[in-house]
Amino acid sequence: MSASTQPQNSATSDNERIIFAPADKIAKVSFEFFPPKTPAMEQKLWSTIEHLRPLAPCFVSVTYGAGGGTQAQTLETVKRIRNKTDLEPAAHLTCVGASRGEIDDVARAYWDAGIRHIVALRGDPPKTDGRYHPHPDGYAYASDLVAGLKRVANFKVSVAAYPEVHPQADSAAADLDNLKRKLDAGAHQAITQFFFNPDDYLRFLDRARAAGISQPIIPGILPITNFERTVEFAKMCGAKVPDWLAALFNDLNDEPVARGFVAAATAVEQCRYLQTRGVEEFHFYTLNRYELTAAICRMLRTPGLDRVTEAKKNTQDEARL
């Protein structure tokens, strides 16, 4: 574009402003990881944590494998995060396949290890008949688990919420009642299942507020690394994949760079749209990869990014003196 064709009055005097970020919005963020199964995966997780740590997340959570299979790895991973970093770790805990006593013992082990934040979930059954059958002496639903955890110790508890309704819920209203039960049982906040249409989340938030829920409901954001797998996963958890999103990723299987740009741009757009409607906090499903999440957080401006920028500026100022 030549100088004469540049739009008039478009220059900003605020040269310090990061290009895409609204100057008055700082995003609070948190990150989800899964426990590694092999030494190579462990290395990858720690590299991811090191790259995302400077972004100053409010907390980082570690999942509990489907069927409750990763109990030991989840505990080890959150303990290591607590002992080796300044991050607040949150341990996911599910009701699957365990008695109340066994789950309470796991909770006590977390408390004794200094872990104060639990993401309390019902969990999904191991693949048998696909239906959920609670352990005969177990917690039947996440709301029962929240109450049980609160009896063990004064944990900070997060729970799951479903903007597009949990697939096994009797109705949207029943699902919302369930969310309220979990929060009334003592949960501090909810984190949502991922979604791709931000209006689904905003409508859900409106319904939750109308139902008297005042606690934070943090949107869960999934940066897309593999579109086909995302579609499969979305089917299982009842999240819609809009046609426009499929069109954006069409034919990008062998184009990792373009795919990464599209994934970052769509997630940033989604978060920015939510920011303009007052949402200030985002939870990222990182899948133990840092690249996309770090790029998205930079563009949203996180408190940590400001600190990094400030530190660089101070170093430059000192060099000039």
Ligand SMILES: Cc1cc2nc3c(=O)[nH]c(=O)nc-3n(C[C@H](O)[C@H](O)[C@H](O)COP(=O)(O)OP(=O)(O)OC[C@H]3O[C@@H](n4cnc5c(N)ncnc54)[C@H](O)[C@@H]3O)c2cc1C
């Ligand atoms: C942020 C987040 C993190 C997750 N992390 C994990 C993880 O680490 N490990 C894992 O295995 N899974 C995880 N999941 C998946 C989760 O376990 C599944 O979605 C599971 O099917 C439901 O868990 P919940 O805690 O939402 O269950 P609940 O809140 O108990 O709800 C389960 C279903 O039962 C219904 N329900 C609840 N109470 C009643 C009642 N009294 N009567 C009738 N129906 C009722 C609800 O409407 C819903 O349909 C996560 C999901 C999210 C959103």
